[in-house]
Amino acid sequence: MPKLLTDTGLRFLWISMVVIVVDLWTKYEVIGNMTLSESIEVLPFFNLTYVRNYGAAFSFLHDASGWQRWFFTAIAVSISAVILWWLKQAGKQQRLLPVAFCFILGGAIGNVYDRLVHGYVIDFLDFYVGQWHWPAFNIADSAIFIGAALLIIDMLTSKNGKKSSLDDNSGVK
Secondary structure, eight states, X not given: OOHHHHSSGGGGHHHHHHHHHHHHHHHHHHHHHOOTTOEEEEXXXXXXXXXXESSSGGGTTXXXXXXXXXXXXXXXXXXXXXXXXXXXXXXXXXOHHHXXXXXXXXHHHHHHHHHHHTSXXXXXXXXXXXXXXXXXXXXXXXXXXXXXXXXXXXXXXXXXTOXXXXXXXXXXX
């Protein structure tokens, strides 16, 4: 196997592929088995509810005239390209950061696929408390959230950038 796929962050691209496959599979299950706006109670705080999101997170810009489809697609494709470049640069010793970026990459590609093929993102995970509902989301959104959480964990636990007194090369012992 090429060193590029074993000695860089690209070795975790399988995570992105799993996210994309599971995301698309679940979305096509929703499309094939539910009607738009149909809601199926799964638990007292969770429904499967088929909705279309023409905007971004929390339906941001959902009611714009259509330009947002291409705008959000361009942003996601640009971010995906940067993530791939960064994964290629990441060394073998790095683990958590490339895993985080691979979750984000898989989620971004899953939602870009929806925007390009359907013109909107298919959302269906609907959590709520009483009458208050969080905005519906999907597996791709969940992967992006997991990736962001892992980035924060990495930032909080990383020793990079933190200089301890043992690293001080000032000559004072």
